[in-house]
Amino acid sequence: MKPKDASGKGANAKSNRTSSGRDNPPGLRKPKPDSRGTRSSASKLESAGKPGQPNPRNEQRKTQPKVRNAAQAASSLSKFRKDKQTQPARHEHAEEVKVGDRLIITIKRLGINGEGVGYYRRKAVFIEGAIPGEVIKAVVTKVEERFIQAKIGEIEKRSPYRIDAPCPVFGICGGCQIQHMSYEGQLKAKEDLVREAFSRYSGLENIRMKPMLGMDHPWDYRNKAQLQLGMRQEGVIAGLYAAGSHELIDITGCPIQHPEVNRAVDKVRNVLQELQIPVYQERSNKGLVRSIVVRLGFQSKQLQVTLVAAKDRLPNEAELVKHIRLALPEATSIALNANPRNTSLIFGDHTRILWGSDTIEESLGDLDFTLSPRAFFQLNPLQTVKLYESVRAAAALTGRETVVDAYCGTGTIGLWLAPNAAEVRGIETIAEAVQDAKANAERNGRSNATFHTGRAEDLLPRWVKSGFSPDIIIADPPRTGLDEVFLETVLRTKPKRFVYVSCNPSTLAKDCKVLADGGYSVEWVQPVDMFPQTSHVECCVLLVRES
Numbered sequence: 001m002k003p004k005d006a007s008g009k010g011a012n013a014k015s016n017r018t019s020s021g022r023d024n025p026p027g028l029r030k031p032k033p034d035s036r037g038t039r040s041s042a043s044k045l046e047s048a049g050k051p052g053q054p055n056p057r058n059e060q061r062k063t064q065p066k067v068r069n070a071a072q073a074a075s076s077l078s079k080f081r082k083d084k085q086t087q088p089a090r091h092e093h094a095e096e097v098k099v100g101d102r103l104i105i106t107i108k109r110l111g112i113n114g115e116g117v118g119y120y121r122r123k124a125v126f127i128e129g130a131i132p133g134e135v136i137k138a139v140v141t142k143v144e145e146r147f148i149q150a151k152i153g154e155i156e157k158r159s160p161y162r163i164d165a166p167c168p169v170f171g172i173c174g175g176c177q178i179q180h181m182s183y184e185g186q187l188k189a190k191e192d193l194v195r196e197a198f199s200r201y202s203g204l205e206n207i208r209m210k211p212m213l214g215m216d217h218p219w220d221y222r223n224k225a226q227l228q229l230g231m232r233q234e235g236v237i238a239g240l241y242a243a244g245s246h247e248l249i250d251i252t253g254c255p256i257q258h259p260e261v262n263r264a265v266d267k268v269r270n271v272l273q274e275l276q277i278p279v280y281q282e283r284s285n286k287g288l289v290r291s292i293v294v295r296l297g298f299q300s301k302q303l304q305v306t307l308v309a310a311k312d313r314l315p316n317e318a319e320l321v322k323h324i325r326l327a328l329p330e331a332t333s334i335a336l337n338a339n340p341r342n343t344s345l346i347f348g349d350h351t352r353i354l355w356g357s358d359t360i361e362e363s364l365g366d367l368d369f370t371l372s373p374r375a376f377f378q379l380n381p382l383q384t385v386k387l388y389e390s391v392r393a394a395a396a397l398t399g400r401e402t403v404v405d406a407y408c409g410t411g412t413i414g415l416w417l418a419p420n421a422a423e424v425r426g427i428e429t430i431a432e433a434v435q436d437a438k439a440n441a442e443r444n445g446r447s448n449a450t451f452h453t454g455r456a457e458d459l460l461p462r463w464v465k466s467g468f469s470p471d472i473i474i475a476d477p478p479r480t481g482l483d484e485v486f487l488e489t490v491l492r493t494k495p496k497r498f499v500y501v502s503c504n505p506s507t508l509a510k511d512c513k514v515l516a517d518g519g520y521s522v523e524w525v526q527p528v529d530m531f532p533q534t535s536h537v538e539c540c541v542l543l544v545r546e547s
Helices: 012-013 039-047 056-063 071-086 183-201 257-273 315-326 381-395 412-420 431-443 454-463 485-493 503-515
Strands: 103-108 116-120 122-126 134-145 147-157 222-230 235-241 248-249 289-296 302-309 331-338 349-354 360-366 365-370 404-405 423-428 449-453 471-476 496-501 520-528 538-545
Touching: 039 134, 039 454, 039 520, 071 538, 103 122, 103 147, 103 471, 122 134, 183 381, 183 520, 222 248, 222 257, 257 289, 257 302, 257 315, 289 365, 315 331, 315 349, 360 381, 365 412, 365 431, 381 485, 381 496, 381 520, 404 412, 404 454, 412 423, 412 431, 412 449, 412 471, 423 431, 423 454, 431 449, 454 485, 485 503, 496 503, 503 520
Parallel strands: 122 147, 302 331, 404 423, 404 471, 423 449, 471 496
Antiparallel strands: 103 134, 116 122, 134 147, 222 235, 222 289, 235 248, 289 302, 331 349, 360 365, 496 538, 520 538
16 A cells, blocks of 8 residues: 555644644654753664664674673673662653554665664654655554664655656565655765765765766666566576565566566566466475676677576577577677576676677777676666766876776776876676686787776785885775775875765764874765666765875
């Protein structure tokens, strides 16, 4: 059932309700005024990680004093337990919130996972599907010490950015989080999310935030689909698992996938059903084909089809290839990847080409790439160019600078900058990615770019000791942010510029705080909407070493 929109009730009815809840319907509460504000509890919440996953280690540090030996530990623990028994519970009061209670919540901002975030008595309230600016009559579904989870009961005040999501499985498949917001509203909410992260985690004032780089057409942008297979009464389905579950949601015509990718997935699924090739069943550990992976070269128009199976052989492979080629005459490559392990990872270690080319071709700007079935490549090529151009602007190369591309992956950022640099050195821990980077450098004639397997915190000090000191360091780490030792290495290396590419505003802001304390100033932040309709936002940040 969709939430009701009660926005037409008028402001007077709402303003007559008192903080005691006396004039509210039974069980409906509004937060009492709190002069202490909401910042501190929300800050603690965000630092705890995902909603529902507070860090027990942090809680232990807060409540138990440090001790030096076993005897002191026992004495301290005994005192801690005794104090707990004699002190009243922290939430023993008449207005304690319980599951099922109804609260009136004003949504202040968008959370990192796309949920609406409001506050009740200094405690953050997460409401999936709520939009900043809305007033929600929420039903409490979970109560923790530092936050509350709730669902929408009614929408008392509706956001002007709320729309009907065009996808029939929005809110079920878990792939998109904010399709119910207009694109204008999405961009605004993501900008606010980045601002909030810097305000909350860095304490840096007057950050220069550039306008979000969005898309003219925020649909059909993904060049690759990875869909799990399953069986229903109607036949083979391909889709994604619902958020937090193992229920497979059938997806047909995903609106953020390129239409040619959607078409290819449907054709291959139909072939598997027609030939009655067994689909892998996770619970029984029976069957063969686990996933369909389709990738399209936006520039080359080449199509790569990969079947992921529990074994390295399929029955009637020649017949399978024949049917796929008839259904998809535009296919360039058909491959089989074997993944026999019970794992959440899509690919196994071994891939075999059943027909066609080993790779497909794709280009970004003036760079050409060859992509094997397992090779990493950005999912939104149009926005990737905007992101990399932001990195180029931040680096401000004149042709004389030395550059280190840490966390370089397959080398795309380093290769993008190489024509304007004296030398580029890329560092990556995954050897296979380094081999791809070297091949990409050779293919594109970037002779001044070299790529090395290892950790930046190990390689950088050696290079500096041997006389190589980078003018610019670029880092594009995973969502967990920069390694602590790597940050220390950067501060010791003292590059003139540090360019930080991040997919997580929270860890970005925390790391920028460390760099700022170490002598760098944040010159600007450029947010880029790499994945419209989702809560994800990418940022490019320029930090300059102060004199």
